[in-house]
Every structure is written in structure tokens, then in C-alpha cells.
Amino acid sequence: xxxxxxxxxxxxxxxxxxxxxxxxxxxxxxxxxxxxxxxxxxxxxxxxxxxxxxxxxxxxxxxxxxxxxxxxxxxxxxxxxxxxxxxxxxxxxxxxxxxxxxxxxxxxxxxxxxxxxxxxxxxxxxxxxxxxxxxxxxxxxxxxxxxxxxxxxxxxxxxxxxxxxxxxxxxxxxxxxxxxxxxxxxxxxxxxxxxxxxxxxxxxxxxxxxxxxxxxxxxxxxxxxxxxxxxxxxxxxxxxxxxxxxxxxxxxxxxxxxxxxxxxxxxxxxxxxxxxxxxxxxxxxxxxxxxxxxxxxxxxxx
Amino acid sequence: xxxxxxxxxxxxxxxxxxxxxxxxxxxxxxxxxxxxxxxxxxxxxxxxxxxxxxxxxxxxxxxxxxxxxxxxxxxxxxxxxxxxxxxxxxxxxxxxxxxxxxxxxxxxxxxxxxxxxxxxxxxxxxxxxxxxxxxxxxxxxxxxxxxxxxxxxxxxxxxxxxxxxxxxxxxxxxxxxxxxxxxxxxxxxxxxxxxxxxxxxxxxxxxxxxxxxxxxxxxxxxxxxxxxxxxxxxxxxxxxxxxxxxxxxxxxxxxxxxxxxxxxxxxxxxxxxxxxxxxxxxxxxxxxxxxxxxxxxxxxxxxxxxxxxxxxxxxxxxxxxxxxxxxxxxxxxxxxxxxxxxxxxxxxxxxxxxxxxxxxxxxxxxxxxxxxxxxxxxxxxxxxxxxxxxxxxxxxxxxxxxxxxxxxxxx
Numbered sequence: 001x002x003x004x005x006x007x008x009x010x011x012x013x014x015x016x017x018x019x020x021x022x023x024x025x026x027x028x029x030x031x032x033x034x035x036x037x038x039x040x041x042x043x044x045x046x047x048x049x050x051x052x053x054x055x056x057x058x059x060x061x062x063x064x065x066x067x068x069x070x071x072x073x074x075x076x077x078x079x080x081x082x083x084x085x086x087x088x089x090x091x092x093x094x095x096x097x098x099x100x101x102x103x104x105x106x107x108x109x110x111x112x113x114x115x116x117x118x119x120x121x122x123x124x125x126x127x128x129x130x131x132x133x134x135x136x137x138x139x140x141x142x143x144x145x146x147x148x149x150x151x152x153x154x155x156x157x158x159x160x161x162x163x164x165x166x167x168x169x170x171x172x173x174x175x176x177x178x179x180x181x182x183x184x185x186x187x188x189x190x191x192x193x194x195x196x197x198x199x200x201x202x203x204x205x206x207x208x209x210x211x212x213x214x215x216x217x218x219x220x221x222x223x224x225x226x227x228x229x230x231x232x233x234x235x236x237x238x239x240x241x242x243x244x245x246x247x248x249x250x251x252x253x254x255x256x257x258x259x260x261x262x263x264x265x266x267x268x269x270x271x272x273x274x275x276x277x278x279x280x281x282x283x284x285x286x287x288x289x290x291x292x293x294x295x296x297x298x299x300x301x302x
Numbered sequence: 303x304x305x306x307x308x309x310x311x312x313x314x315x316x317x318x319x320x321x322x323x324x325x326x327x328x329x330x331x332x333x334x335x336x337x338x339x340x341x342x343x344x345x346x347x348x349x350x351x352x353x354x355x356x357x358x359x360x361x362x363x364x365x366x367x368x369x370x371x372x373x374x375x376x377x378x379x380x381x382x383x384x385x386x387x388x389x390x391x392x393x394x395x396x397x398x399x400x401x402x403x404x405x406x407x408x409x410x411x412x413x414x415x416x417x418x419x420x421x422x423x424x425x426x427x428x429x430x431x432x433x434x435x436x437x438x439x440x441x442x443x444x445x446x447x448x449x450x451x452x453x454x455x456x457x458x459x460x461x462x463x464x465x466x467x468x469x470x471x472x473x474x475x476x477x478x479x480x481x482x483x484x485x486x487x488x489x490x491x492x493x494x495x496x497x498x499x500x501x502x503x504x505x506x507x508x509x510x511x512x513x514x515x516x517x518x519x520x521x522x523x524x525x526x527x528x529x530x531x532x533x534x535x536x537x538x539x540x541x542x543x544x545x546x547x548x549x550x551x552x553x554x555x556x557x558x559x560x561x562x563x564x565x566x567x568x569x570x571x572x573x574x575x576x577x578x579x580x581x582x583x584x585x586x587x588x589x590x591x592x593x594x595x596x597x598x599x600x601x602x603x604x605x606x607x608x609x610x611x612x613x614x615x616x617x618x619x620x621x622x623x624x625x626x627x628x629x630x631x632x633x634x635x636x637x638x639x640x641x642x643x644x645x646x647x648x649x650x651x652x653x654x655x656x657x658x659x660x661x662x663x664x665x666x667x668x669x670x671x672x673x674x675x676x677x678x679x680x681x682x683x684x685x686x687x688x689x690x691x692x693x694x695x696x697x698x699x700x701x702x703x704x705x706x707x708x709x710x711x712x713x
Contacts, residue, residue, distance in 0.1 A: 029304050029365065033398035039391055060428040068416050142408045143429055144388035299390045300316070 044292045050146050057145055061153035065128075066160055080161040081168050084116045091116070091233045101234045106264055107176050113169055114260045115232035118190070121162035122198050122252070123223045129154035129202030130209050130219050137302040147295040148288070151206045155199045162191075169263070178264055186262040193255050197280045200287035207294040210302050231256055236269065248272035251279040304400070305362035306512050307386075307481060312395035313536075314356040314381050355381040357536040358395070365401070365480075368513040370527035370544060372520070372551050377533040379516045383407060386483050386514065401480030401512065404431050408485070410470030415459035419450065419469055422458055426473045440476045447502075448472035449495075468495055475502045481512045486519075520548050520656075552592070552656070552684050560589035562679035564603075564663060573672040575607035575638075577616075577663050580679040592684040593652055595702065600648040601681070603663055611667045612637045618647045619662035620654075620681065622700050628659065653702040656683050 051058075070076040088109055095101045096108030103111040129151035133140065136150050173180075209215040227233070230252040239247050247253055254269065254276030261268045356378045363369060371379050384390045386397065387405035412429040413422045423444055427437040437444075445454055448468045450461075458466055484503075503526055506513060517523050523530060523544060530547035532540040532554075540550045562580045567573040584590040585598030593599040601618060614637065619630040631647055659681040665673040 029306060029400045033308075033400050034402065035388070035399040036396055037385060037388060037392065037399070038396035039393060056434050057428045060425050064412075064414060064417070064425055067421070068414055071416050139412055139429065141389060142411045143405070143431075145429070145431075296391045299384070 040296060042293060043289060044296075046288055046292060047146065051148060051152075054145050054149055058149050058153055058156065061149060062156040062160065065153060065157035069157070077164060080164050084113065084120045084165055085168055087116050087120070088113045095233055101238065104235050104237065104266070106260075106266070110172060110176055110178065110264060111235065111260070112233050113172055114263050115230075115256050117162070117165055117169060118194050118256060118259050119227060119230070119232050119252075120165070121158055122194055123227075124161070125155045125158040125195075125198035126201050126205065126223060127220055128158055129198070130205035131216050132202075133206045133210050133298060134213070134216070134302065140302055141299050147298060148203065148291060151202045151291075152199065154206075155195065155202050158198070159191075159195055173263070180263075181265040183262045183265055183268070186258060186268070190255055190258045190262060193258070193277060193280055194252075196284045197251055197255065197276075200280070200283040203287040203291040207291050207298075210294075210298055226250075226252065236272075248275050249279070251276040251283070255280075304365075306365040306400045307363040307514075308398040309359055309361050309363075310396050310398075312356055312359040312382075312385065312397060313354060313393050314378075314385060314390070315352050315354050315393040317352055354536050356385070356392070359533075359536075359538055360395075361531065361538065361541060363481075363512055363514070365512055366510040367529055368527045369515065370523035370530040370547075371514060371516045371533065372518075372523060372530055372547065373533035376535075378536040379533055380407075380485060381536075382533070383483055383485055383514070383516055399481065402431075403481045403483060404477045404479030405483035406430065406474045406477070406485065407483075409474045410466065413458060413466070413470060416457055418457050419445075419448075419454040419461070422469065423454075423473055426470065427476075430474065430477055431479065432477060444472045444476050447475060447498075464495075471495070471499055475499060475506075478506075478511070481514070482506060483514045485516050520551075523548065559680070560591045564675050564678045567673040569672070573665075574609040574611040574667065575605060575665060576673045577603050577605040577665055577675070577678070579604040580661065580663060582661075582679060582681055592682040594684050595656065596651055596653070598648065598650045599652050599681075600646050601661060601679070603645045603647070605643050605645065605665060605673075607638045607640050607643060610637070610639055613668045614638050615666055616645045617664040617666070618645075619664070619676075621660040621662065621676070623658050623660070625660075628654075628700060630662075652683065654681075654683055655700050655702060657700075658682050 073079055075082065091112045092109045096103070096112065101108065132150045132154040133147070139145075139150075140147065205215055205219055230250055231239070236244065236247075236253070236257060248269075248271065254272035254274070257269050258273050258276075260266055359378075359382065371382065373379050381390075383405065384407070385392050386403065387407060388403075389407070410422075410426060412426050414425065417425065423441065424434070424437055428434065432440075445451055448465075448471075450465050450469055453461065453465065458469070461469070503513070503515075513526070515523065515527055527544050529542065530540075530544040531538060532547050532551050534554070539554070540547045560582050564577045564580055566578075567576050570576070581589055581602045581604075582591070582593065583600045583602055584593060585600070587600065587602075590599070603616065603618070605616065607614075613635045615633045615635050617630055617632045620628040622628050633645060660677045661679040661681050662676040663674070663678045664671050
């Protein structure tokens with residue numbers, strides 16, 4: 001058996017380098033530690049610098065997601081375009097032709113597509129990111145990197161899909177002879193807003209999904225409901241006037257209408273858009289802090 | 303000289319069964335919250351049982367030191383590495399790092415079967431913390447090291463497991479942080495490649511890089527590390543020169559069992575007798591948990607005969623820890639009357655390499671076995687013998703070689 005006292009004494013004596021010589025070891029150690037590892041308090045800073053430092057890894061994670069997805073499916077990139085296109089066809093037949101949903105002088109297929117493109121992005125980004133942490137358990141338990149990169153990469157990969165899917169929109173706009181106005185300048189703002197919205201929801205659901213696996217099951221259902229609670233396949237005017245204020249609290253409503261206005265040149269609905277922007281930014285900040293708070297237990301329970 | 307790594311009073315507590323609890327459904331949690339709303343938000347779940355994986359660990363590491371971390375399973379080695387790699391947080395205490403840490407708790411983390419070797423090199427490199435430029439610069443070297451140049455553009459799902467491991471290790475071996483943290487990753491791959499990795503790791507150590515290395519392979523620790531740290535139940539029990547720490551580890555391991563109970567025969571009713579106890583002894587017949595190489599030793603088997611048995615013999619077998627039968631000895635056949643007996647198997651010079659060797663016992667009559675137990679006990683061989691060349695007692699196979707070798711110049 002050991003003599004613990006003696007053992008502890010040696011243990012604290014410290015280790016010396018094999019050749020504690022000048023040539024062997026890096027002579028200039030920084031005065032301050034690069035990293036201090038210690039238990040964190042419940043609310044931790046976001047550490048944007050850390051995220052920025054790992055941007056290359058983010059790039060590689062997005063690249064892996066795209067590459068694998070496109071490699072595995074026969075249609076590859078084509079599928080990204082097919083999905084909103086097929087949905088547009090379905091909604092055009094059922095809502096546009098059969099139910100005759102009014103579309104404010106915009107051809108119904110265009111109305112549906114300008115709503116369905118961002119919605120497809122949002123829905124796939126949220127679904128993808130909510131399963132991202134669980135799906136990358138192997139990485140989380142073996143390597144350190146800012147955990148936020150994982151939902152970020154999931155959203156990022158879908159953003160690439162989203163950009164690609166604009167090809168069909170361009171084709172449709174040319175077909176219907178829609179000319180682009182200065183309002184297109186607002187498009188990047190809309191993309192930014194919807195990405196922020198997808199990211200904030202994705203971060204929270206991915207973190208929750210680590211602990212409560214049923215989140216992954218519930219999310220797709222809720223997203224389907226959200227489709228009909230937003231002016232995606234119908235215009236805002238279809239919603240009774242007195243409900244419109246309440247309706248605008250849905251952050252997606254303002255964004256979708258913004259998309260439509262910037263692409264097809266209709267009027268911007270500034271109040272719902274402002275509400276969307278404020279809600280989205282608040283959500284994003286909350287989600288980021290909540291994620292940081294939950295992330296320290298990921299490796300232990302995933 | 304200033305330390306590059308300071309660990310101060312580090313502890314880590316795990317909640318027992320946290321793993322099972324993690325799959326608790328949201329519904330359960332909400333139901334629990336409804337019953338006791340304050341508990342849902344407080345992180346303290348006082349009903350869960352807790353264990354300390356690490357308890358008050360402190361040590362400093364100087365730049366350029368190569369440290370082996372050894373200890374039994376569950377001693378806290380992996381937890382220490384996980385905290386050092388920032389995968390999990392300590393419960394109390396702190397670590398100050400004055401250099402970039404690269405950790406290899408696994409090789410090939412993030413490898414995707416659909417991607418080609420080339421693509422996986424870049425992906426895996428980025429995951430373990432290499433910059434893209436760095437990977438670009440080292441790419442050819444990595445591929446050459448992996449010895450799979452021809453297949454580098456083939457998806458890794460078509461690789462053999464050996465090729466996969468080579469590529470994965472090749473990337474890992476080219477990680478160059480100031481502090482390298484390695485878990486038992488060398489135990490993969492074929493022997494020749496393992497040697498190559500060993501060589502590469504020793505290089506790394508020689509370049510003045512600080513290395514922390516967890517292993518069960520004492521030979522590897524001896525070769526790579528100049529210092530070692532022995533953990534037991536989350537505490538440091540010994541630290542210092544590798545040889546000394548390994549010796550205390552073996553000594554501690556050896557303070558284990560020397561007497562074993564043998565389970566009864568399967569067909570108890572028809573067996574004319576049974577063995578019930580086995581004891582490993584040193585040359586003087588005293589119980590010994592571990593036997594030194596090169597010394598006399600013996601095994602005493604206690605057995606009972608219940609019915610007169612003719613042409614009886616008792617056998618003792620040894621297995622390697624890989625479960626390969628190593629050798630067996632039989633007593634000469636004889637007739638035994640009912641009663642209590644002991645059989646002593648004795649050897650004057652133990653010439654087996656250090657390690658743990660399962661002992662099996664068999665009783666038979668007319669070559670037909672009536673009680674046979676593999677793993678009836680363990681022969682633990684320690685390398686504490688004096689007078690035997692230490693170089694020759696490990697890493698040389700299972701059976702030590704007593705051969706005399708002469709070199710002659712031929713005409």
C-alpha cells in the first residue's frame with residue numbers, strides 16, 4: 001500500500017521537463033494563462049471571439065453537411081429546388097385554383113413561392129439544427145470547440161440551399177414578367193432576419209433535445225402549424241382586420257411579407273416588420289445565452 | 303522554471319445514473335415540476351446519488367515534460383483528460399494553461415464514411431484544431447505517413463478498418479500544439495503501424511512538446527514518458543519518475559487477491575468430487591497476490607472426493623490475458639478414496655512476462671473431466687525480481703526466453 005502523505009508531497013513537487021534545457025522547451029511562456037478551466041457560473045458570456053476564431057471549423061462543418069447530403073441523394077442539389085416547387089404546385093392547385101384564395105393581383109404561384117421559399121428554409125433549418133447536437137454526440141464527447149458551431153453549421157448549410165433555391169424564383173419572375181424594383185435592396189435584411197430567427201429557435205431546440213429527446217419529435221409538428229399561422233400560402237388580407245395586430249406578433253409574418261414586398265414590389269408593412277425585427281433580436285440574444293448556459297452539461301448527458 | 307500547466311485542487315462530481323436520467327421525457331419533467339415547481343428550476347437534484355470521479359487533484363507540469371497517467375479503470379484518468387480538453391467542466395478547482403492544448407481522445411473524430419480520404423483529412427484536421435493552411439502544408443506528409451496514397455480519393459466507407467485507422471492516426475500525429483493530451487489511442491491498428499506511431503510520438507516528446515498520455519500499456523508509458531502520475535479513486539497516490547510510479551502501481555495492483563473460491567461442477571450430482579479453493583503462493587508456501595518473475599511459485603488447489611474414483615488426475619492450465627491457452631500440467635493417474643485433498647503445482651523459476659494470467663483447474667477420471675473451471679484464479683506476475691535483466695522481462699512476448707546467445711564470426 002501507499003503512504004498517502006508522502007505521495008501527496010511528491011505529487012505537489014511538480015514535474016520537470018526531460019531535458020529542462022533551453023533548446024528543448026518553448027522558452028517564452030505567456031505571463032497570463034491562455035485558458036483557465038474552472039466551473040462556470042450559471043450565466044456565462046457569449047465569447048464571440050472564440051466563435052470567430054473557429055470560423056474555419058464552421059466552414060468545414062457546413063461543407064460536410066452539404067457534401068454528404070448532396071452526395072447521398074440521387075437528385076442532389078436538384079432536391080433543394082424541387083421541394084418548394086412541388087409544394088407551390090400543390091398549394092396552387094388546392095388553394096389557388098380550387099379554394100380561390102385571393103392573392104392581391106399577384107399570380108398565386110408567385111405569392112405561394114415567395115412565401116414557401118423562406119418557409120422551407122426556416123423549417124429545414126430548425127429541424128436540422130434541433131437534431132444537430134444529438135447527431136454530433138461523437139464530436140461533443142471527444143473534442144472541444146464552441147458548441148454553438150453545431151447548430152450554426154446546420155442553419156448555415158440550409159442557408160446555402162436557400163440561396164440556391166432562388167434560381168426557380170428568378171425563373172418564375174421572368175415567366176410572369178415581374179420587374180425588380182429598388183425594394184430588392186431590402187432582401188438581404190429579410191434573409192438576415194429569417195436566418196436569425198431560425199438560428200435562435202434552432203439553438204434552443206437543439207440544446208433542449210439533448211436532454212429531452214421528445215423535442216425532436218414535437219418540432220416538425222409545430223412547424224407545420226406555423227405554416228398556416230403565417231401569411232405564407234395566403235395574403236395578410238385574408239386575416240380579419242381585428243386579429244391582424246395579434247397576428248403581427250408572430251415574427252415570421254412580418255418577415256414573409258417583407259420578402260414578398262422586396263421581391264415583387266408590393267407595399268412594405270412596416271409595423272409588423274418592426275415587430276418581427278425586435279422579437280427576432282430579443283429571441284436571438286436570449287437563445288444564445290440560454291444555449292451557453294445549457295452547453296456545459298452536453299458532454300455528460302448526450 | 304515556470305509551469306506550462308497548473309492544476310489546482312481539481313474535483314469532478316458526477317451524478318450517478320445521469321445517463322439514464324438524460325432520456326427522461328419532457329412530460330416526466332413537467333409532471334415533476336407540477337408537483338414541486340421550485341425543483342424544476344434549481345439545478346440541485348438532491349435525490350440523485352453522486353460520485354467523485356476526481357477529488358482534489360493538484361500538480362504542475364513543466365514545459366517539455368512527458369507525463370504518463372496510469373491507474374485502474376475508474377481511477378479518474380479519462381475524466382482528468384476530458385477536463386483538460388475542455389469537454390466537460392470541473393466541479394471545483396481550476397487549471398491554468400499557458401499553451402495551446404490539442405487533445406486526442408480518439409482518432410478519426412468526425413470522419414464521415416461518405417467523404418473521401420482527402421476530404422476527411424481536412425475535416426478531421428479542422429475538428430482537432432488545425433488551421434486550413436496548416437493542413438494544406440502538411441497534407442502530403444500526412445498522406446505519406448498513412449501509407450494509403452492510392453486510395454486518398456476513395457470514400458472512406460470503402461476502406462478496411464486498418465486503412466481507416468492509419469489515415470485517422472496520420473492526421474492526429476501531425477497535430478502540433480504546445481500541450482498534447484492523448485488517451486489510449488495507440489491500442490488500435492496493426493503492430494507495425496503501432497510501432498510507427500510510437501516512433502512519431504516519441505519524436506513529439508523529443509521536440510520539447512509537453513505530453514500527457516493516458517495508457518494501460520505500461521510498456522508504452524515507459525517508452526514515451528519521463529514522468530508518471532498514478533491515480534486511484536480520483537486522487538493522486540503517486541507521482542514522479544516513471545519507473546517508480548509504475549512500480550508502485552504494480553505493487554498496489556498486487557495487493558489484491560491470492561485466494562479464490564472455485565464454483566461447483568455443472569453436473570454436481572454425478573461428479574465424484576469437486577475442487578473448491580485455489581491459492582497462489584510464493585516459494586515458501588505463503589499466499590501471494592503477485593509472483594515476481596524468475597522466482598519459485600506454486601498453486602495449491604483444495605478439492606474433495608465424495609466417491610471412490612479411479613484413474614483420477616488433476617490438471618492446471620494457464621491462459622494469456624488474450625485468452626489463448628498457454629500451457630497445462632497434469633498429475634499422474636491414481637485411485638483416490640473419499641476425503642479432503644490438496645494438490646500443489648510448483649515451479650522453481652517463473653519465466654512468464656509480467657501481466658495477469660487466468661488459471662484453470664480440471665478434475666477427471668479415465669480422461670473424462672467431471673469438474674472443469676477456466677478462470678478459477680489469476681496468476682499475477684510482477685516485475686519486481688532482482689537479478690533478472692529488466693529489459694528482458696516485458697514487451698518480449700509471453701514466455702521469457704532463457705536461451706543463451708553467442709555471437710561467432712564465421713570464417
